[in-house]
Amino acid sequence: MGQTAVEKILSAHADHRPLSPGELVWAKVDWACIDDVQWPIFKGAFAELGGTVFDREKVIVIADHYSPPSTVDEAHTVGELREFARKHQILHAYFDQGVKHQVFIESGLVGPGDLLVATDSHTPTAGAVGAIGIALGPTEVAGAFVYGEVWLRVPGTIRILLRGTLPPMVFAKDIALYILQREGTRFGNYRVIEFAGTAAERMTLSERMTLCNMATEMGAKATMFVPPHGNPPRHEGFRKPVVSDADAVFEREIQVDVGTLEPLVAAPPSPSNVDVVTKFRDVKIDQAFIGSCANATYDDLVIAAEILKGARVAKGVQFIVTPSSATAYYRALKEGILEVLLSAGAVVTNPGCGACPGLHMGVLGPGQVRISSQNRNFIGRGGHPSSQIYLASPAVVAASAITGHITDPREVVS
Amino acid sequence: MNATGPVIVGRCWVFGDDIDTDVIIPSKYVALRDFTEMAKHALEPVEPNFGTQCRPGDIVVAGKSFGIGSSREAAALVFKVLGVGAIVAESYARIFFRNAINNGLYAIEAPGVRSIVNPGDSIYIDLQGGRVFNPSTGAEVPIVPWPPMVLALVQAGGLVPFLKSRRGSTAAQL
Numbered sequence: 001m002g003q004t005a006v007e008k009i010l011s012a013h014a015d016h017r018p019l020s021p022g023e024l025v026w027a028k029v030d031w032a033c034i035d036d037v038q039w040p041i042f043k044g045a046f047a048e049l050g051g052t053v054f055d056r057e058k059v060i061v062i063a064d065h066y067s068p069p070s071t072v073d074e075a076h077t078v079g080e081l082r083e084f085a086r087k088h089q090i091l092h093a094y095f096d097q098g099v100k101h102q103v104f105i106e107s108g109l110v111g112p113g114d115l116l117v118a119t120d121s122h123t124p125t126a127g128a129v130g131a132i133g134i135a136l137g138p139t140e141v142a143g144a145f146v147y148g149e150v151w152l153r154v155p156g157t158i159r160i161l162l163r164g165t166l167p168p169m170v171f172a173k174d175i176a177l178y179i180l181q182r183e184g185t186r187f188g189n190y191r192v193i194e195f196a197g198t199a200a201e202r203m204t205l206s207e208r209m210t211l212c213n214m215a216t217e218m219g220a221k222a223t224m225f226v227p228p229h230g231n232p233p234r235h236e237g238f239r240k241p242v243v244s245d246a247d248a249v250f251e252r253e254i255q256v257d258v259g260t261l262e263p264l265v266a267a268p269p270s271p272s273n274v275d276v277v278t279k280f281r282d283v284k285i286d287q288a289f290i291g292s293c294a295n296a297t298y299d300d301l302v303i304a305a306e307i308l309k310g311a312r313v314a315k316g317v318q319f320i321v322t323p324s325s326a327t328a329y330y331r332a333l334k335e336g337i338l339e340v341l342l343s344a345g346a347v348v349t350n351p352g353c354g355a356c357p358g359l360h361m362g363v364l365g366p367g368q369v370r371i372s373s374q375n376r377n378f379i380g381r382g383g384h385p386s387s388q389i390y391l392a393s394p395a396v397v398a399a400s401a402i403t404g405h406i407t408d409p410r411e412v413v414s
Numbered sequence: 415m416n417a418t419g420p421v422i423v424g425r426c427w428v429f430g431d432d433i434d435t436d437v438i439i440p441s442k443y444v445a446l447r448d449f450t451e452m453a454k455h456a457l458e459p460v461e462p463n464f465g466t467q468c469r470p471g472d473i474v475v476a477g478k479s480f481g482i483g484s485s486r487e488a489a490a491l492v493f494k495v496l497g498v499g500a501i502v503a504e505s506y507a508r509i510f511f512r513n514a515i516n517n518g519l520y521a522i523e524a525p526g527v528r529s530i531v532n533p534g535d536s537i538y539i540d541l542q543g544g545r546v547f548n549p550s551t552g553a554e555v556p557i558v559p560w561p562p563m564v565l566a567l568v569q570a571g572g573l574v575p576f577l578k579s580r581r582g583s584t585a586a587q588l
Contacts, residue, residue: 024561024563037444037445038485038486038487040447040449041488041491048574048578049577049578065441071445073445073446073447074445076447077445077447119487120484120485121483121484121485121509123485135485136485136509136512137485137487137509137512137513137516139487139513139516139517139572139573139574140512140516140573142574143573143574143577146577147577147581151563185479186478186479186505189479189505189507190508219479219482219507219508270432357441358436358440358442359441359442359445376434376436376483378434378436378437379434379459379460380436380437380440380459381436381441385459
């Protein structure tokens with residue numbers, strides 16, 4: 001019987017025996033990452049477990065949520081994280097470089113066949129380059145820092161087959177929102193979601209990161225993306241991708257013809273509360289946000305700039321752009337993308353998580369409404385419990401910034 | 415309540431489906447470095463009094479996908495800080511479940527529990543008998559049994575003592 005890609009990768013990280021779903025194993029990790037948010041709990045567990053790092057070249061330290069700090073407690077935490085990285089001579093320590101999920105991939109650290117654990121629910125984004133990324137809490141990641149291994153239950157895999165060609169102004173985010181609308185937020189719990197099919201093979205890295213990122217909202221423990229058709233991008237070429245066998249057993253297959261999709265929006269308070277963009281025409285916005293690990297890559301900034309070129313942000317709307325990484329920021333700067341956004345009236349912030357988790361650089365007040373390229377819209381996520389977040393592609397966000405209400409980008413771009 | 419006590423008894427707080435981690439502890443409070451201060455804000459967006467009126471031994475009852483959302487372990491830690499005796503949910507999001515047991519919390523899965531419990535009821539959680547029982551109505555629902563691994567983790571008091579004992583002996587294998 002064949003194995004799925006994730007079963008093969010986990011087998012290679014456990015005792016090399018072919019593993020099946022449901023088995024409990026201790027797996028050796030290639031990468032373990034602690035971030036700023038979870039540092040205060042991590043540090044106690046790490047000290048209690050002996051306070052030594054199993055391999056200083058395989059652990060990652062990153063500050064992305066509190067970058068730069070906006071409270072004394074945040075500054076204290078980031079200061080301790082810097083000191084920890086210095087003391088243990090940790091090779092991969094990132095401060096002010098952007099969100100971890102983009103940094104892992106764009107820096108070339110995480111690649112095909114790797115097993116990564118990190119203290120961030122969107123760690124499954126690593127499936128975009130064929131790596132298993134699993135989110136764990138800081139106590140478990142402290143265990144991984146000390147011992148280099150974690151316990152895992154081998155998950156079953158759901159395969160989502162994407163075929164067809166995306167219509168104009170319909171993007172990877174819309175595919176994710178469509179799947180959430182159809183299948184809800186629970187179907188992927190404890191499972192891997194594997195994206196395959198002819199449409200998946202043609203997707204850019206940015207699109208793949210968006211889909212794998214949004215799989216977290218589907219409950220997925222990890223994701224796996226079919227390798228790109230033809231020549232893989234430079235940073236993925238140095239390791240051979242792992243693919244599922246032809247006779248691998250999937251728990252379920254979901255078919256999506258992406259050619260039939262329209263621009264979609266998820267209304268609060270759930271990423272699965274989805275309908276077509278035109279249903280939300282009457283929703284006036286206070287803020288438009290392009291940011292987060294879901295949709296703020298260089299490619300996403302280009303999509304926004306194409307819509308905003310020569311236009312102005314509506315009066316009364318605050319338009320915030322937070323590139324997901326310093327790499328995206330710098331390329332957008334060099335290629336004139338930021339100039340287009342700034343000319344339209346955007347506030348461009350430093351890279352990082354930005355306003356997404358409601359900590360800084362765009363917190364929402366009572367009753368305020370945000371249209372956002374981020375991944376979740378829970379109660380109070382953006383600040384005040386009565387504030388509201390609508391989720392959509394960067395194109396919908398850009399079009400809405402121009403009009404001041406939620407807008408179909410096909411109406412703005414002729 | 416330690417693992418040798420087969421029955422957990424407590425007063426219930428009852429919540430709905432999809433109680434996410436941003437609701438259990440909003441990001442701005444996760445940034446607080448004083449865990450006691452942080453715990454006062456637990457579940458504030460949906461039950462502003464919970465963090466200050468929850469008593470040690472109280473039980474949190476919830477619906478499906480309890481703890482959906484982020485990986486913040488603070489969402490489990492606040493219940494530990496408040497001395498919550500157990501969490502009983504219809505189902506859990508996986509990261510929250512791991513964080514809860516890693517902190518030695520009794521995170522118990524009992525489909526149907528919400529239909530037999532009203533806020534303020536006292537219920538019995540009979541771990542050995544595998545049931546949640548409401549003495550005021552006589553109603554009960556079964557508990558989904560934990561795998562031995564989870565039981566061993568919680569009985570050890572959480573992941574840190576479990577890992578230490580695993581390293582110290584060969585007894586705590588999977």
